Amino acid sequence: MEITDELVEHLERLSKLKLREEEIEKMKKDMKEILEYMKLLDEVDVEGYSPLFTPIEDPMRLRKDEPVTEDPSKILELVPRLKGDFISVPSIYAK
């Protein structure tokens, strides 16, 4: 797979990130190296094996539909900004 400027732009859009000029070059270099490294996997002969989707071998265990109340305060402590009871983030419409 070739790492082009268009691909980096596409990934910027998907991940909602904006890279600076020098970061783009660094990103291209890192991605090339990572993909190169992953090519190692191509050497494995998987002929005759079906894909493994999960390492969990047991069949799916289901949960009863019974509520358990957890204290949300620990999670809310991790939130950068609260406004009243709500979590505040930069406007999704802001340019």
Place this chain on the structure above:
Amino acid sequence: MKSVIGLEIHAQLLTETKAFCACKIDVNAKPNTNICPVCTGQPGALPVLNEKVVEFAIKSGLALNCEIHQRSSFDRKNYFYPDLPKGYQITQYFHPIATEGYINLDSGKKVRIRRIHIEEDAGKMIHSTENITESKESLIDFNRCGVPLIEIVTEPDMEEPLEAKEFMEKLRDILRTIDVCSGNMEEGALRCDANVSVIDDNGRSSSRVEVKNINSFRYVQYALEYEIDRISKSLKEGKDVKHETRGWDFVTRTTVSLRSKEEENDYRYFPEPDLPILEVSKDLIEQVKKTLPELPDQKAERYVKTFGISDYNAKIISKDRDLANYFESTISAGVDPKDGANWIVNDLLSLFNADSAEFDPGKVSVDALKILIDYTNSSKISRLSAKEVMSEVYKSGRNPADIIKERNLIQVSDEESLIPIIKKVIEGNPAVVDQYRKGKTSVVGFFVGNVMKETKGKADPKAVGELVKKVLDGKV
């Protein structure tokens, strides 16, 4: 020009807890109180599927004539948005739990259902200012994050906006009857996205446009009408429309561009490694099948066959389970089914419709309705009075017999009381009697009207009419 319409519908399931964690579902709860490490995507938290979600998905599949798959699996749909803390939604992309169903429209047309799959809802976003594009921040409530949904995808089998609306209404009636979804579009418990394209008279097809944010049954129709009109105009000018996602704006009653296909997300679906294959046994499917209640169409058919009521009334009554139960109770109480159906559809339901309220069996009890029907059938009160009393019962919940007594609505229909009044009216109008003698029988109405005036509207007009003729003909 011909349009091609397909729908994607999300239905919130009426479970106590979320899809993959035990957080309570409560729309009235304070924001961000029903949250936990799983539904807020904390590192290391693992999803465990709610058994009720599986049961409800199977039940929906069976009610919609689908094939239920004994093996299905979960996948991650990846996208970044503040309402989705994990960065992906757990859904069933590659192997959904149910496929190949259908709903029959009243015309007999079959709308095929391609698939039904289980997934989770995202959090709710609230915007701090009136004008969302001007707000500096967005506010999030994660209470809805992880609420179980089923997504129902149809084949592009509909050609008219009205067909899409009917499909949505039938789907709502079915999901409500089987108790898996409240079916309320205004509250977002049932949501509809529509895909539409238009084929011109030369067989050329426009690009497909997706319309989102349709939040009522009427708007399904309006949004599609607007969109088909927009696409058709463009085709007539020899231009195609953009392949894009648009949003229905119910304030302006138009659709506006949300994003073009180039800006579309690339969801990079892949199997969810945290959840093994979902296996459901034949036994479980059979068990769920046994819990399926009679569905609206089956019910309507039975009402026509067993009770001889009209097809029209049967369809309306069978749509709503509470209403159908109410109707059956009136029959058990001894009301003639045809009478019961007519009174329910023509009188009772119009009271609820006038308030834009859902039917509530507590408003006018079965007993109250029976009193009104009995009194009217035995001419004790007029049809008009019955309507007036029903409206009062609807408002106050009072006993109709008390209201009839209080308002003095009992009609006079016995000969002994009426004949002296009739004779008085006839004797006072010799010229009109002359006309009658010359063959102008329509003057009977004149006498009836005067008798009604004399009795201050309390006489039974039908009885009066008959008696007037008898007196004029000298039979009394």
